[in-house]
Amino acid sequence: MNKNSQPTVTIRQVSCDDEFYKSIVEDLSENRVEPQILASLLYGPETRSSSPRLLAIAEEDQCVGYVITFDFFQATYITHLHVRESFRRKGYGTMLLRHVCSNPDRTYLLLSEVAMSDSDQLATCVHRKIFLLKNGFRNVPFKRSSPYYANYDVHIKGPDIELGSLLAALRKSYEIWNTAYFQTLCQDKPIR
Secondary structure, X not given: OOOOOOOOEEEEXXXXXOHHHHHHHHHXXXXXXXXXXXHHHHHOOOOHHHOOEEEEEEEOOEEEEEEEEEEEOOEEEEEEEEEOHHHOOOOHHHHHHHHHOOOOOOEEEEEEEOOOOOOOOHHHHHHHHHHHHXXXXXXXXXXXXXXXXXXXXXXXXXXXXXXXXXXXXXXXXHHHXXXXXXXXXXXXXXXX
């Protein structure tokens, strides 16, 4: 590739036998997510009805980022939007979100950590919120009914959904993650 040409960027769905899967598993492992959790999220019987998808963005056939999505109720839940550090601020996260959020009639939902002034991650949290706002997401204020959600802000893009549907989607996403996590913990352990 010469200096003046743009890199070839592609977005594609990734399966467990895809060359990018291993790269994504390594990234998740660095963030303390076990590979078995990813496999359970994508291929577990509990998640099949939620149409789980793992999408990767590549530059010149090198995986530079990924996102995991689930469809349920009236929304698509977006989780683990990640772009490798050396490729950040080049538009890859925006490209992934545009690809995922392509249906203007669908509601897209994601959580981001609450930016607390005494947090080591304050700058990261603030940057993430600015990124989401620039990409058309808006913060949804609601009374948190669970201590789990006290540390997260809820963001949506697209049509509003009823509070009941929003809470149901959040509960379903929580159940999916818990099921994947506990299945991983119980693997290879005898049941007594």
